[in-house]
Amino acid sequence: MEKKVNEIAKHEHELEVTLTYDEIKPEIEEAYNKERKKISIDGFRKGKAPLHVIKKMYGESIEFQAAESISNKKFWDIADSDGLKPISTPKLVDIDFVQGEKLSFKVLYEVKPELELKDYKDLEIEKPILKVRDEDVESEITRTLKAHVTYVDADVIEDNKFRFVANLQRVNDDGTPFEGSRTENLTVDLSEPSVNIDLQTNSKGKKVGEKFDFTFVDEHKHGEETHKEEYKYVIEVVKIEKIIYPELDEELVQKISNKKAKTIDEFKGQIKDSYEKYYESQSEQIFESTLLHEVVKNNDFTPPAGYVSFMLERLIEVEKENAKRSKQRLPDDATLKNSLAQRAEWTAKWQIVLENLARIENISVDDAELEKLAEEEASKTGISVQKLVKYYKDTNRKESLLEDKVIKFLIENTKVKEVDANKEKDSSEKKASKKSTKKEDKKD
Numbered sequence: 001m002e003k004k005v006n007e008i009a010k011h012e013h014e015l016e017v018t019l020t021y022d023e024i025k026p027e028i029e030e031a032y033n034k035e036r037k038k039i040s041i042d043g044f045r046k047g048k049a050p051l052h053v054i055k056k057m058y059g060e061s062i063e064f065q066a067a068e069s070i071s072n073k074k075f076w077d078i079a080d081s082d083g084l085k086p087i088s089t090p091k092l093v094d095i096d097f098v099q100g101e102k103l104s105f106k107v108l109y110e111v112k113p114e115l116e117l118k119d120y121k122d123l124e125i126e127k128p129i130l131k132v133r134d135e136d137v138e139s140e141i142t143r144t145l146k147a148h149v150t151y152v153d154a155d156v157i158e159d160n161k162f163r164f165v166a167n168l169q170r171v172n173d174d175g176t177p178f179e180g181s182r183t184e185n186l187t188v189d190l191s192e193p194s195v196n197i198d199l200q201t202n203s204k205g206k207k208v209g210e211k212f213d214f215t216f217v218d219e220h221k222h223g224e225e226t227h228k229e230e231y232k233y234v235i236e237v238v239k240i241e242k243i244i245y246p247e248l249d250e251e252l253v254q255k256i257s258n259k260k261a262k263t264i265d266e267f268k269g270q271i272k273d274s275y276e277k278y279y280e281s282q283s284e285q286i287f288e289s290t291l292l293h294e295v296v297k298n299n300d301f302t303p304p305a306g307y308v309s310f311m312l313e314r315l316i317e318v319e320k321e322n323a324k325r326s327k328q329r330l331p332d333d334a335t336l337k338n339s340l341a342q343r344a345e346w347t348a349k350w351q352i353v354l355e356n357l358a359r360i361e362n363i364s365v366d367d368a369e370l371e372k373l374a375e376e377e378a379s380k381t382g383i384s385v386q387k388l389v390k391y392y393k394d395t396n397r398k399e400s401l402l403e404d405k406v407i408k409f410l411i412e413n414t415k416v417k418e419v420d421a422n423k424e425k426d427s428s429e430k431k432a433s434k435k436s437t438k439k440e441d442k443k444d
Helices: 021-036 051-082 134-148 197-203 250-256 264-298 305-326 333-360 367-381 385-394 397-412 421-443
Strands: 002-009 012-020 091-098 102-110 123-129 150-153 162-171 177-189 211-222 225-244 414-420
Touching: 012 021, 012 051, 021 051, 021 102, 051 091, 051 102, 123 264, 134 250, 134 264, 197 211, 197 225, 250 264, 264 333, 264 397, 305 333, 333 397, 367 385, 367 397, 385 397, 397 414, 414 421
Parallel strands: 123 414
Antiparallel strands: 002 012, 012 102, 091 102, 150 225, 162 177, 162 225, 211 225
């Protein structure tokens, strides 16, 4: 066998192979035996015709057809033995088969290009620090008590501690009903944070039987473009109920905390601890994400197109699996591809930067580390170390461990600039409050 790798570009290589007929003879014979089972020849039962008869009648066709599958198989054999590491689907670009003499072929494949990286150490990255506020704890208590509320009939919607049943009719710009778009007996809970601010504002002061207008703006992105769509509704109030929250006492605290807290202060302390852990986790995630994006931005390049497509398909499959588990509907594939395209390109870039960082900084994961991890997991799960190591290798666990190591290296070589995230949060809430107030004043 003769073989060589031609570098077409930094990210694109070509494997050129020539095999003698004797080297592919086993695969050729296997092709004959496979086709023999399908062939019917007069005078013989189906699948029982002698090979010399089949070779005489169909030999050229069978062997030429087999040559392509043999080429694909040989490529992957060589890729495994020589560590070629294709990162997307290879393409058979040339094949030359001479029956009884040789098989030559060329396969084009993408690889992760070697990059000369810069500006990935001694960066200064902001890390948002969000502290737990008393209002955070009170809001969580309110959400917890929501499961224990009662409802009392009311005549008028006074504030957000009400819910109402309504008939909802979408209308055209001229106020006429939008055909086929009416919903009856829809319950609107104004205490829910997800309820639109305009709906909360426009419903205040309304009584049973009264109507009011409501406009909903759907804003979403298609790729880099932002699309806005406006929906107008007329809402008729059918029924109003006031939400009555129970008094928070020690008996209720023990009930809703499953006896983990005995007093109101203990309960509040548990909520605060939970928030602190959540905020800390979010802070770390934002910091890490900002750092990785900065490193990729400092070393920007055009990733291999096939690798980006591969990443896009993986992201789509993950979205579909998540939607299936959570029983949510997903947009069609074309919409998904459009919305995930930028993330796929960034992910492809990061994976290439990651591998180059590992090469430059001599960061690696060896089998001994897999065995150590397997020993730790074996003591917890009861699964043998050998089985776990095999599972890790089959699922490319080394890759995820390598990524963890590279990210740890980057974090250790980054200057952290802590910023008060509470100020930004307060500013956003004030803006939202001002916007709501202006709409109420305009309405009055």
